[in-house]
Amino acid sequence: MTRPRVSQVEQWRPDDLRAAADQLCAAAADVHERVDGTVRGVVETEDFWTGSAAEAARREAVLLGRESDASARALVMAAVAASDGAKQIAAARDEVLTRVADARSEGFAVGDDGSVAVGTDPSPLLVALSGGDGGVARDMLALRADALSAQIVDALDRLGAADADAGHDIAEALATPVAPAPPSTTPAGAWPVQAGDVVAGWSGLSQDRIAEQIAAMTPEQRRRLVTEFPRQVGNTDGVPWPMRIEANRTNIAQAILDEEDPARLAVYRALLSEVDDPAGGGRRVDRQILAFDPARASLVELHGDVSTAGSVAVLVPGLNTTITGSPAVNQTARRFVSATRGEVAAISYLGGPFPRGDDPASALLSAADPRYALEMAPRLVAFSEDVDRTVDSTAAPVTYIGHSYGGSILGTAEALGLTGDRTLYVAAAGSGVGVDDPADWHNRNPHVLRFSMTAPGDFIQAVQGIPGGPHGADPDEMPGVIPLATGHYDDGRLMAGPRSHSDVLNSPSDSWRNILAVITGDRAAIQLAG
Incomplete structure (x- = not known):
């Protein structure tokens, strides 16, 4: 990294980099549209053009x-890197210029290397504040x-550092490799044939077998x-997470090329951008997307570092969750992650589409659908196996949190053999489809601990555990499930009423700290319901 000079900073124009990002995006879309049309025109000639x-x-x-x-795709990733870099450079540049301006306004001289020198004699006021001693006043100025x-x-x-990071990210994006075309004839056992066969066979293999196959491969x-x-x-569950994360950057870039909806485009571009490390330290880090398939409404993201974390939480949200609305869930x-510094x-x-409703009546009807x-x-269930394999070397306990409709998803998954150390049903719609008794759960961890919490006055109570209901028994009343207190907001108000349905998981409160205590296994901090 080279430290810029003050005179250089004054001449920098981050908006030019933003404009370049827009041009890269436009170029990517143009290349994709024009070449795709040309290729289709040639490929779709099979009916009337034959021969070698x-x-x-x-x-x-x-x-x-x-x-x-x-x-x-490389142009898209470079455009996102350039746009993100322009934002970071602009913020850092503004800080430099503000500090330089402040120093000059106090009468100091600022050198081009950023060094500050005393520019004038001490003011009479400063001399007076120094007890009338001019030497002391000059020392204070120094x-x-x-x-x-x-x-x-x-x-x-x-x-x-922001400038160097932007340059590195843009260069890395533009260096994205192109998949080689398979040769017209391939010797028996050659890798291109094996690669296709390997991927085609994954649907019939266990995750362990997929992991073993990949472990036996060379880096190339x-x-x-x-x-x-x-x-x-x-x-694909079973594929090592670093490979999944790398592949999904390509998948997201392709989705940007294919997407026309502005709201989705904004979310997709953000998925390719860097974010402040949630564990702290002031670093910018790439987002870690473990699954991305808009056609299946699938988006799974890792926050933090599972290789160093002492605990892992998997959050399953509820009604009206979409990829477009995923920033709130993230x-x-x-x-x-931030509260525990990683x-x-x-x-x-x-992991797929959630029920949706634009008004209370349609929301209630949609939420009643167990489909x-x-x-x-x-x-x-399959993802929990992948999580278990990935964190096995660190022995970090894994807590699954099902909020609202996500509670029914979690309970149904437990009935089908989910693997988890702890499960937590937060304002849950129920214990799972067809789950009426603890014996209906079949978590593969025989020592799993189960917790639940629902604030008083939460509207979800109207549907929890109703006879013949679509989402099973009320987890707050299920034998063996540990009921947790929801307590108060940090401003002293009781955590209660309709707003508590979301606030219990998001607002600074006793309930939020109770959830965190379950995740970290801090038994002394866990507050039970009275």
Whole structure:
């Protein structure tokens, strides 16, 4: 990293980088649209154009399309990096200019390297405050100059770091590899054939077997899997998480090229952007997407570092959760990471479509449909196996949190064999579809601890445990489930009423700290319901 000069900073124009990002995005869309149309025009000639020349032309067109798609995705990722970099550079530049202006307004001289020198004699007021001693006053000015110099140099270093990070991210995006085209003839046992066969066979293999296959591959073979089969690699349990994260960057970039809805585009671009490390330390880090499939409404994101965390939480949200609305769910998960400075790693789990309703009547009707829980629960069970394998080396306990309709999803998953150390039903719609008794749960961990909480006056109480209800028994009344107190907001108000349905999980409160205590296993901090 090179520390910029003050004169350079004054001339920098971060908006130019933003404009370049917009141009890159436009270029990516143009390349994708034009080449895709051309390729389709050649490929769709099979009915009337035959022969070896026609086959060669179609083969070359497909190769061109592959290269074009990869180039367009690289441009998208570079555009996101440039836009994110422009934002960080602009903020760091503003800090430098503000500190320089403040120093000059106090009468100090600021050097081009950021050093600050005393520019004038002490004012009469400062001399008077120094007991009339001019030497003491000058010493005070020198100390102030040293402090301002340290602040400006530190701001210059942060700006230099932001600039270097942006340049690295843009260059990395533009260097995205293009998947090689399979040869027209391939020797028996050659890797391109094996790669396709391996991926095609994953649906019939256990996660352990998939993990073993990948562990036996060379680094180059693993890279080719990510490059050639990003959709499968990014969304298959059993594939190591670093590979899934890398593949899903490609999948997200492709979704940006294919998407037209502005709200979805904004969310997708944010998924490719860096974020402040939720564990603290002031670093910017890439987002860690473990699954991304808009066609299945699937988005699973890891927050924090499972290799160093002492505890892991998996959050399953509820009614009206969508990929477009996922930022709110992600913020909920990140709070657990931030509050513990990375001692907790959290996963926000959107494993498929959730029930939706735009008004109370349609929301109630949609939430009464058990279909969403029945469809998502098996996927959550499979993911829990993947989580268990991934964190096994650290022995970090894993807590699954089901909020609202997510409680029914979690309970249904427990009935189907979810693996978890602790489960927590927060304002849950029920204990799971068909779960009326603790014996209906079949968590593969025989020592699982179960907890529940619902604030008084939460509207969910109207449907919890109703006879013949679609979501099973009320988890707050289920034998063996430990009931937790919801307590008060931090401003002293009782955690109660309709707003508590979401606040119990999100607002600074006794209930939030109770949830955190369950995640971390801090038994002394867990408050039971009275």
